[in-house]
Amino acid sequence: MPELPEVETVVRELKSCEGDMIVSAKVYWHRSVIGAVKTFEKKLGGQKILTIRRRGKYICLELGDGSILTVHLRMTGKLVFEPNAKDQMYIRVSLKLKKSGELHFVDVRKFGKLKLWPEQASLLPELGPEPLDENTVFNALSSLTSKRPIKSILLDQKVLAGIGNIYADEALHMAGLHPLYPGHRLQKKKVQLLSSCIPTILKRSIQNMGTTLSDYRTTKNIGGENQKVLQVYGQTGRECRKCSSMIRRIVVGGRSTHFCSRCQRSPRI
DNA sequence: CCTTAGTCCTGCATGC
DNA sequence: TGCATGCAGGACTAAG
Numbered sequence: 252m253p254e255l256p257e258v259e260t261v262v263r264e265l266k267s268c269e270g271d272m273i274v275s276a277k278v279y280w281h282r283s284v285i286g287a288v289k290t291f292e293k294k295l296g297g298q299k300i301l302t303i304r305r306r307g308k309y310i311c312l313e314l315g316d317g318s319i320l321t322v323h324l325r326m327t328g329k330l331v332f333e334p335n336a337k338d339q340m341y342i343r344v345s346l347k348l349k350k351s352g353e354l355h356f357v358d359v360r361k362f363g364k365l366k367l368w369p370e371q372a373s374l375l376p377e378l379g380p381e382p383l384d385e386n387t388v389f390n391a392l393s394s395l396t397s398k399r400p401i402k403s404i405l406l407d408q409k410v411l412a413g414i415g416n417i418y419a420d421e422a423l424h425m426a427g428l429h430p431l432y433p434g435h436r437l438q439k440k441k442v443q444l445l446s447s448c449i450p451t452i453l454k455r456s457i458q459n460m461g462t463t464l465s466d467y468r469t470t471k472n473i474g475g476e477n478q479k480v481l482q483v484y485g486q487t488g489r490e491c492r493k494c495s496s497m498i499r500r501i502v503v504g505g506r507s508t509h510f511c512s513r514c515q516r517s518p519r520i
Numbered sequence: 521c522c523t524t525a526g527t528c529c530t531g532c533a534t535g536c
Numbered sequence: 537t538g539c540a541t542g543c544a545g546g547a548c549t550a551a552g
Contacts, residue, residue, distance in 0.1 A: 358529095360530050397522090465532095504524090
């Protein structure tokens with residue numbers, strides 16, 4: 252599933268479309284678009300793409316009239332220029348670009364969403380800060396008084412924007428923290444450690460072009476390589492690469508959670 | 521304030 | 537082989 256590193260990889264590729272123009276937009280599955288589909292198609296036609304940026308897990312296209320198109324890939328969404336035969340079946344939205352060709356939003360499970368935000372709208376106001384800087388992460392985590400499990404806190408986009416299930420598990424393993432540890436009971440030293448692990452884990456994955464477990468691909472239909480260095484996510488039943496203990500799987504806040512019971516000690520109750 | 525369950529979806533793994 | 541069942545999950549919403 253695309254999280255911050257995967258979205259960042261896609262956005263870096265898409266940067267080549269800055270300055271291009273959206274000739275026309277066509278929606279094939281209306282629920283992939285938030286808001287009125289006719290307005291969406293009409294307002295996108297003829298728009299110049301000024302900048303393409305990432306915010307959390309959102310791809311943000313700043314358009315000529317000041318409006319902003321956001322794309323959230325959710326589970327299986329991807330943006331591709333040349334869809335293969337299988338992709339063709341799952342094209343939900345297509346954007347015809349003047350110079351770059353046709354950009355297709357492909358999404359098997361239809362969870363992904365596109366939204367055109369009107370001019371001057373406050374964009375994505377509920378998102379927390381970006382988690383790529385150690386000090387920023389420390390500030391976001393140290394101001395917490397929540398009793399929720401640290402895993403749930405990391406997945407909360409209002410706390411930090413962009414971390415998903417894979418990197419939450421990987422960062423907690425690197426920091427040696429049990430996913431059920433209550434946020435308010437973390438000592439300052441543990442928060443500091445976790446705050447350095449999160450950017451490290453995310454930046455490494457960006458270098459590896461993201462994690463491809465099933466659907467994630469870049470706009471050029473290239474998979475990432477970061478799945479090769481995952482320590483716990485999807486490793487249930489295998490040996491921990493650090494200590495050889497067995498990787499276990501539990502459910503935290505409805506999400507499957509992977510951890511090493513030796514490296515990540517259970518909190519004292 | 522908090523947690524849990526339901527919703528959206530489809531492919532794939534499992535079991536008989 | 538074929539059919540039924542259940543699972544996966546990000547973000548949102550509703551209920552308790």
